[in-house]
Amino acid sequence: MNIALLGYGKMGKIIEKIATDRKHEIFLKIDFYNRQDLTIENLKKADVVIEFSTPGSVLDNIQKCFEAGVPIVVGTTGWYEHLPELKKKCLDSGHTMLYASNFSVGVNIFFHVNKVLAKLMNNYPYYDVQVEEIHHMQKLDSPSGTAITIAEGIIENTDSKKEWVNVLTSEGDDTNDENIKNDQLLIESFRIDSVPGTHTVIYDSEVDSIEFKHTAHNRNGFALGAVLAAEWVQNKKGFFSVEEMFDFGK
C-alpha cells in the first residue's frame, strides 16, 4: 500500500519502520514543520493515511482526508468530544475512517476483559472502582484516550458510575479526591519520564483490593496495530472503531 503518515514524531517513526518491513511504501511524511505539504493533491496519491499527530491538528487533518476521499486510520487522542459529529460527517458523505485510543492487541484484550470484569463486579457494590494511567511527560492530553475507553467500558456495565472525572496528579502530590461524587468514576493521571503507557483498574473494599493492569514496555505494539488497521480498512467504507477489527465478541 501507498501510505501517507500525518505526524512524524515518536509514533510516526516506529510506524514507518513497521510498515516498510511489511512491504508498504511511505510516500508522504507530514509533521509540524512541513505541514504546508499536506495538500489534497498529495493525499489523493495514498491508498490509506495513518494519523498520529496532536489533539490540535487531528480534526483538520481528518477533514482533509475526507476531502481527498482517502481512508484514514486515526491514532491521535484528545479529540473524542467531536466523535459524534465526525462519525456523522464520515457516514453521510461515504468516507472511511477507523480510530482507536489504543491499537495494541494486549490493550484491546484488556478492554474486553475490563467490560466482563465490570459486569461481574456490579454484583458486589461494596467495591469502589477507579482507573489510573501513567504516561511520559510529553503527553499533551489527560486523561489518556485509553483510560477514557476503559472508563466508558466500566460505566456501560456498572449501575453505580454515571460519568468519569479526571485528576492529573504530579509526583509527590496527594490526590484530592474529596470532591469526587459516589457516582463519578475517578481517572487519576500521572506523568512520569519515559513511561510508554500503564493503565490500572482498581476495585477497592474495606477488606481487600483487586488490581487489573496493562503495562506497555515500548510503543511497538501500538504501531503494529495501526499498520494492521490500515491493511484491514483500506478497501472498506464506513466509520469503524478498532473493536470491530479485533472482534473478540465472536
Ligand SMILES: NC(=O)c1ccc[n+]([C@@H]2O[C@H](COP(=O)([O-])OP(=O)(O)OC[C@H]3O[C@@H](n4cnc5c(N)ncnc54)[C@H](O)[C@@H]3O)[C@@H](O)[C@H]2O)c1
Ligand atoms: N492510538 C494509539 O494506539 C496511540 C499510541 C501512542 C500514541 N497515541 C497518540 O498519538 C499522538 C501522537 O503521539 P506521539 O507520541 O507520536 O507524539 P509526538 O509529539 O512524538 O509526535 C507528534 C507529531 O505530530 C506532528 N504535528 C504537529 N502538528 C502537525 C500537523 N498539523 N500535521 C501533522 N503533524 C503534525 C509533530 O511535528 C510531531 O511530529 C498522540 O495524540 C498520542 O496520544 C496513540
Ligand SMILES: O=C(O)C1=N[C@H](C(=O)O)CCC1
Ligand atoms: O504516548 C501516548 O500519548 C499514548 N497515547 C494513547 C492514549 O492516550 O491512550 C495510547 C497510549 C500511549
